Amino acid sequence: MISPWQRRRQPDDVPTPVAVAVSDFCRRAKAPAPAQEVREALALLSEEEDFRVRSLTDGEPETSPLGPFALVDILRGVPPSLAAQRQTCGYYAVAQELAQVREEKTPPPAPVSTTPTFALPPTGAPAPADTDPKTGRRKSAKAEAAAVQERIAPRKRVTDEDTLDEAEPTAEQAAPAPSPEDEDAPRFVKRELPRPRGRFTRVEAQRLSFFELTRAEGKETLEAAIEATEHRYSLLRTLEHRYNGPRGELTQVDMENVLRQHGIMETLEAREKSNLQTAYASQRGAAGRVAWALGLSPSELQRLTHALRLEEEVEAMRERFRNEVLATSHLTHRLDMLGKDKYLADLGIQKRFTDSLRKELERLVKDAMPDATDLHSLANVVGRKHGAPAELVTRAFERLGLAESLRKQLSSQALPPSH
Template identity: 65%
Template sequence: MAVAVSDFCRRAKAMASPTEVREALALLSEDEDFRVRTLTDTEPEVSPLGPFAVVDILRGTQPSLAAQRQACGYYDVVQELTRVREEKTPVAPAPVVVPEVPTFAPPPPRPAPAGDGDGAGGAKADKAARRGTESVQERIAPRKRAASAEPEHEQEESLEAEPRFLRRELPKPRGRYTQVAAPKGSFQILTRAEGRDILDSAVAQSEHRFTLLKSLGEQYNGAKGELTMVDLESVLRRHELLETLAAKERQGILSAYADQRGAAGRVAWALGLSPSELQKLIGTLGLQQEAEEVRERFRREALGARHLTQRLDLLGRDKYLADLGIKKRFTDSLRKELEGLVRDELPGARDLPGLALAVARKHGAPQELVLRAIERLGLAGTLREQLNSDQSLP
């Protein structure tokens, strides 16, 4: 249907974009499809006629009037109004001002002059008399259109008589309007000599073989269908590029482990891999020992933090401690340490915030972190009971 309308508009000297054609066809119901084909199968009587002019003709407008509206831009206003009506109506909508559509009726014929000389002379005299009575400002000023004398109810009826443009859901584009992916190249291209340049450029732009597989899989097929990791590694090995890629992967993985302080989950996120893909890549490259050494270094650093503020801050990073596998050891060690610190300040404290403030001032840590650690380590209930019992004593 869209192809037929587009071809009809082309023959009517009003080329239309696919979007404009579909917006116009959305104004028609399914029952009117046969009328569209009846019109588009014939040759245009007048021109120009766009897709909205075709809809207007099907609604009963004369082709000559539709051509005039197409030439003066009437259907551009119609298209804009159609888009506005699709938007959500506000709670208190403002009155919509309907633009007045100019009519293009031919001017009435002038009365025949009584004589050639008298008619020409009389017209010139009338024109000169009018120019003599009008000033320059009055002649160049815009002409004000007289207010309509029709009653309000008649104006509403005339607006209701105008064709209503309501959209309907259309099927997905087909034919030449369908957007399809570009055809994939053959796997044999990558195995030839020119395939080395393609792979060399792709390796330089990829961080690891998984992104390389995704990039090349969108452009080339594999040996037996979709491009697989086995196909990719074989063709890289054929062009002696697999070692280059492996060296790049080793450096990237170890750098990511150092940047993320040994957290494997964040390493996988930084490299755009799933945890299983990261472990598979580490196993392929033989980096298990190096990665574990980096993780062990950060484990010792977390467990051996000297300043109390550092240890209290790590307590709020549950996922990081769980990733390193030291969450239980760390929390047990910090609980034991914090119990000794609050025991020393307990006699002079009146409430839990005051106790946290005393510990924080003595050890140079924020009060909020100390109070949060007391709550998270399960010490708050016992400390409140001890504070209440101390205050009850005479």
């Protein structure tokens, strides 16, 4: 049975118009995704389902956020509201990793032998296996084993390359006379196979001149490319495969100079600012998640923020989310946040948060200690009084290093008083 998160085709086989439509749909659904992620999601669908993808992306998103894997989930029958919840909680990141693991574990197809085989016509009644065809006498066991070994041994075929690599024989070396069996054996010449054609062909496209971008027609090309990308780094990766630079490879400086020449650099910057603000808001200030969502490295994200002069705005947004995390009063929310180590470390408040939560738990445990007999019952008492799951309370005891000391206090409390 094929899993719903198993590839039906390779990401490179996804048609580009379908991938572009899905990328635009995700952008309108407030969950922009890099091109590679879009293709990996569409690889989970077969070619026959591309028309369903186009019919969905031609309309407006019913809810948000919806990424490419959420779109695939909707096509499988999941309600858009549930897909948006899964997108928010990171469900599809696990689905993407599962699809990659399944692809790695899938064994490659067995290689097909290209050596032609031919069946020779029968020349007469076959002689018994233990009879010599020349003398008609029965062979000995040793001779019979040698004959079998000679029949099944591989025979090396001499090609033109082997002939060129070998040195020419000298006059003293006598060439062996061909045997009658070699003369009668069929000779085969390996036929040169045709080169791959159609969608199986992988040919590097010829790059156009840089001056094509500087002309008036180049402005329309650049505007269309800006609409399909999220930032200048993805725009450069798109253009460098199609155009050369004035002095070799197309660089970011060359691209930005052309954008300023056509007066559309401001359009790209406005798009980048909107994408950055949306990403930081949806990822709750986590710079690492923002970089992953936009397909940027941490250094590229830092340079882009500096180029757009958004350092103060981004830092203010991150400070707001820090204050929200530290000021959360609901115990369940605080216990759940304790398991998000990477997020707390990204915001730089992991130590402050754990110290604050440890002090709060020590205060709550002190009030609940007389009603408990062991660690499990203590977690139940604390959770029941403050509306938190006992499993989260027990996990917090372990992660904050309180479990051992609490066990000692409970055991000393259970001992009868000495007289």
